[in-house]
Amino acid sequence: MKFNFAKVTNSRLMGTMGLIIGWGNEDDRIIQYFLLDAEGLGLADYVSLKNPTKDESYREEERLMGGLGSDRIRISKEEALFLVKYFGNKNSYYEKELPGEVDEYIDIIERYETDLTIEELYPKICKPIDDEVEFINYMTMRFIAWDRESLKYFSKNDEISNMHITNINGTLLKNIVISKGKGRYISDALYEDNDGYYKSKIAFSIDKNENGFKINSMVVTDKEPIFDFEVFDEISKPEFVSIYNIKKIDEFLEVFYKDNPFVLKSEMDNSVFFTRFNFNNNHVKKDVYIINNDIKAIYYQMGDEFFVGTYSDNDRKYINKILQCNYKQYLYIKEELYFEENVLYDFVESGSEDFYDFLDI
Numbered sequence: 001m002k003f004n005f006a007k008v009t010n011s012r013l014m015g016t017m018g019l020i021i022g023w024g025n026e027d028d029r030i031i032q033y034f035l036l037d038a039e040g041l042g043l044a045d046y047v048s049l050k051n052p053t054k055d056e057s058y059r060e061e062e063r064l065m066g067g068l069g070s071d072r073i074r075i076s077k078e079e080a081l082f083l084v085k086y087f088g089n090k091n092s093y094y095e096k097e098l099p100g101e102v103d104e105y106i107d108i109i110e111r112y113e114t115d116l117t118i119e120e121l122y123p124k125i126c127k128p129i130d131d132e133v134e135f136i137n138y139m140t141m142r143f144i145a146w147d148r149e150s151l152k153y154f155s156k157n158d159e160i161s162n163m164h165i166t167n168i169n170g171t172l173l174k175n176i177v178i179s180k181g182k183g184r185y186i187s188d189a190l191y192e193d194n195d196g197y198y199k200s201k202i203a204f205s206i207d208k209n210e211n212g213f214k215i216n217s218m219v220v221t222d223k224e225p226i227f228d229f230e231v232f233d234e235i236s237k238p239e240f241v242s243i244y245n246i247k248k249i250d251e252f253l254e255v256f257y258k259d260n261p262f263v264l265k266s267e268m269d270n271s272v273f274f275t276r277f278n279f280n281n282n283h284v285k286k287d288v289y290i291i292n293n294d295i296k297a298i299y300y301q302m303g304d305e306f307f308v309g310t311y312s313d314n315d316r317k318y319i320n321k322i323l324q325c326n327y328k329q330y331l332y333i334k335e336e337l338y339f340e341e342n343v344l345y346d347f348v349e350s351g352s353e354d355f356y357d358f359l360d361i
Contacts, residue, residue, distance in 0.1 A: 001030065006080035008036075011070035012125040013138040014281065015039045015145055018065035018072075021080050031057055032105065033064045034084060039145050039169040042090030046100030059261035066262025067277040069294060073124050082116040083125075084108045122153050127281075128212070132185070133177045134285040135213040136204055140187040141284075143202060143218070144172040155215040165220055168194045174234050175289040183207050183216075190226065190234055197231045198223040235290050236341040240316040243355070244306040244323070244331040252330035253301060259326065263299070273348055274299040292342075300348050306331060307355065309344035 001023035009018045019034040031052060035045035049060055065072060075083075088109035091098050098106070129135045142150040146169050152161035176188040187202040203219040246252055253272055257265060264275040276297040283293035297319050300307040308323065310316040316336075323331055343359070352358040 001028070003077040004029075006075050006077060007072045008075055008080070008083065008125060009065050009068045009070040010073050010125055010127045011068045011281075012038060012122070013127065013129075013142065013150065014068065014070070015141075015147070016044070016068065017070075017083075017125060018061075018068055019080065019083055020061060020064070021084075030104075031060070033060055034087075034105075035064060035099075036083060036087045038087075038090075038147065038149070040094055041096055042087045042092075042094060043084070043098055046098075046105065048101065048104055059258065062261035066279075067264055067275070069278055069281040070127060075121075075124060078114055078116060079121060079124070081108050081112050082114050083121070085112050085114070086118055118149065119153055131285050132179075132183075132206065132213070133287050135206065136177050136185045136187060137175055137284045137286075137289045139204065139215060140175050140177075140189055140202060140289075141172045144170045144189060144191045146170065151215070154213065155218075157215070160215055160218055163218060163220065165198075165200055165223055166191070166193045170194075171291070172289070173197075173231060173291050177287045177289070190231065192231075197226045197228060199226055200224065232341075235292060237290070237292075237311055239339045239342050239344060240310045240313070241337045241339065241344050242308040242310075242316070242320050242333065243335045243337070244308070245334055246301065246304050246306050247330050247332075249301065249304060252306075252327065255330075256299075256327065268348075271300065271302040271348075273301075298344060298348075300344060302353070305334075305355075307344055307347075309342075 002025060004022035004024065006019070006021045011017050015038050017036040019036055021032045023030050028051065030048055030050050032048045033046065034043060037044035047060065049056060052060070084105055085108055088098065129138065139154060143163070144166055146164045146166050148161045151163070152158065155161060171192045172189060173192055174190040178186040178188065180186060183206045185204045185206070187204065189202060190197070190199050200223040201221040205216040206213055207216060208214070257263070260276070266273040275295060276299070277294050278296050281294060283289065296315060298309040308319060310319055324333065347355055347358050350358055
């Protein structure tokens with residue numbers, strides 16, 4: 001089919017990107033949606049839409065890209081097919097199954113030939129960084145994720161790219177960036193590995209040229225184990241919880257998700273959980289990075305109750321006003337509560353069927 005367009009999110013430094021490729025003409029179209037995971041999965045998700053309406057294609061694009069907090073960059077056919085082949089080959093390397101209708105894209109992985117390299121696409125798939133603290137946070141994130149590719153690109157140094165402190169692609173949970181002047185920084189990192197939680201300090205020396213920031217050197221201290229309850233204390237934050245009663249539950253959930261395709265939807269036994277992310281990744285610019293600071297709100301439907309968790313008074317007022325205006329035929333506010341630490345997600349994870357009983361435990 002004729003190639004129409006392709007676009008990708010410039011979110012490589014977060015470890016995940018959304019890629020969309022459109023084919024065909026006005027009478028016969030197909031749009032392919034790929035989730036690219038650079039941290040051990042490759043092609044993590046795939047769906048396609050055949051002759052979608054504008055509304056259908058918009059909702060699917062927002063489902064894929066809306067939560068990544070990044071710009072959507074137009075790329076060429078050659079670049080798009082290279083990304084499918086490159087990340088599809090990662091599935092084979094990591095022994096992960098390819099997702100979705102594999103026959104719709106397997107020929108790209110097996111037969112497409114190009115001289116492109118991933119380094120040539122980095123200026124497009126990585127957001128521009130002008131702030132030193134933001135760069136240190138991203139490089140700490142890439143180091144904990146054991147991301148040799150990114151460390152090599154941003155250091156041009158094999159020794160740095162082969163450094164690691166995790167057993168697998170770890171997750172940076174919290175980072176405190178401390179400036180020592182003249183391009184020298186220390187990351188005080190809290191992270192999750194396959195065998196528990198740890199703290200470590202990473203020293204960076206960086207500089208900047210016409211191509212952006214570059215890592216000159218890195219030094220890593222020994223890692224120190226930390227208990228899970230200490231991790232919770234480190235990354236928890238105050239939370240507002242609003243509780244609604246719902247009428248016409250199934251109809252409300254359908255309308256709500258249609259109106260908010262950018263939320264991450266998780267189906268559970270007799271309940272549904274939604275995560276709403278911020279539309280940018282500005283939390284990475286702060287000298288104290290916390291992984292869940294990119295979450296604007298969480299929503300949880302259980303039975304005839306709808307719980308809404310927010311993390312600032314402004315967001316509480318804004319989101320609840322939208323809910324009470326747009327869904328007044330479905331939602332009736334019952335109670336608003338404030339907690340000094342995260343509660344709602346723990347309630348969801350607990351499997352408890354009564355929020356107030358859960359609070360009394």
